[in-house]
Amino acid sequence: MKSSRLVSILLLLQTRGRMTAAQLAAELEVSVRTVYRDVEALSAAGVPLYGDAGHAGGYRLLDGYRTRLTGLTAGEAEALFLSGAPGPAAELGLGSVLAAAQLKVRAALPAELRAHADRISGRFHLDAPGWYADADEAPYLPAVADAVWNSRVLHVLYRRWREPTDVERRLEPYGLVLKAGRWYVVAGPGPRTFRVDQILELVTSDDEFTRPEAFDLALYWDAYQRDFQERLHRGEALVRVAPGARLTGAAAAAVEANGRTDDHGWTVATVPIESVDHAHDEFLRLGTAIEVLEPQELRARIAATVTALARTYA
Template sequence: MKSSRLVSILLLLQTRGRMTAARLAEELEVSVRTVYRDMEALVAAGVPLYGDAGHAGGYRLLDGYRTRLTGLTGQEAEALFLAGVPGPAAELGLGAVLAAAQLKVRAALPDALRPHADRVAGRFHLDAPGWYADADDTPFLPAVADAVWNGRVLHVLYRRWAEPTDVRRRLEPYGLVLKAGRWYVVAGPGPRTYRVDQILELDTSEEEFTRPEGFGLAAYWAAYQRDFHDRLHRAEAVVRLAPGTRLTGPQGRAVDADGRPDGDGWTRATVPVESLDRAHDDFLRLGTAVEVLEPAELRERIARTVAELAARYAPRGGNSVASGGD
């Protein structure tokens, strides 16, 4: 809607300062011509808006002009308060800041919208970590966050999986990501991804760095996850699944796309696996509901494990449980 777009233009100029028509059009996903018409409408409405020509030109608001948050809808107010996650904010050292900011935003809301914001806290609670995972110990998280915010270089002692495990690194921290309750810092050169809980020592510095032009944290993380999953499931296994057996994740999708009946109610499919070790453990959990056909190495390994289990649980002389009466 045009009215919503005009409010968006005001807020963009208010928060980012001077912006070109092309940049506004890209941000709002409209044509440059539409932006020009919107600017004329804002000027006609009395908004102190100025346009400068030239390479460094663009639109800007008169210094000191502020717009109030009266353009919010009920759903927007709810989403705004839902976006504030107190747990991660507290870990970053921003718990009190978040509470103060929410209080100020609530005070600025029109009376009719305050109930929309208030009921979010009573009906939604976001808890990011998984059920069976202990909270990571991240004592250096506030220092990393401060370096991210101020563009300062960090010198860390970092523990990795490969030998040598403990290495010293000079990091240019571009951003922080919270994934499934675990914090990661994306840092140059590279960039590369580091787990914050694996930082053993940290020294701050006054050395500043410049983020690469065009770097986007969300885009980098999406590409990183795609690459991670591609590397995670490079091997394949051919399996037969008993009727009603469901696999999850990439394996489940592979069965849905490639699975075919095997004549006796079972389903035959080629599924991705992370490694022989992981596939061995995962398929054993399914018991008799799965049969691994290929690769031969995996099938033989599972057969050896099953034989060892059968021998281990075979009845022992004099210790077997009697069945029947006296």
């Protein structure tokens, strides 16, 4: 445990520069006294680490000092190579950069950890898009990524689903998100979310913007997804589901959470639906393994479809 913490201190100082004992303690979730002891241990081991007193003081490494990544555990080395998804990196124009970085990391690893990393890259491949989703072409993705990185304002012609479909927008791009093979840019003011593949024209401005200090991309995206699901499923249906029937998504979660078994062994539950049209198509694929009890409009729609199918195949 201590050796891992010593390596963490070394890497923190190497990547962030000067840090106070209090900052190191908060990062490592230990006491300041523990940091003092760890710093003494690193100095005794010959690490060129210096402490500056005063308000702007802190610990720092001698300029030019770099450590090899021998402090990585097997699990950390495996996770590092598993996280390097080549597809998204290539889409951002960083494919060769990722390859070069992984080569350097691999060269710095001890032989045993190098074998672990090679085993991961040889046995696991991340493929984000779904089977039946066409690949979305996003020709402006590199330009959007560059604007995110350099805090540049974008002027875009954007296609949305409602009228007027093609609109001009001024974007302050805070971050990019890859979801199920599709790229989204989160941008101010707002912030709001835009599909990168729906950008029809793009001009990068010389104007810079200031990204809000309190903005957290991961927290925003989590809240955005929850809100999207709530807006998406505005209706409900009461259904009976046969044993072994496979509902998906929010409906499956609802059956699991509030379903009750009737006298025939079927599960009765209230499930969220997007619309009558969408639920009609989703429930029909289950055939006789599901019965819609309410709403009557949905039950009648499915009954009419089944009747028409029976006439077709009679």
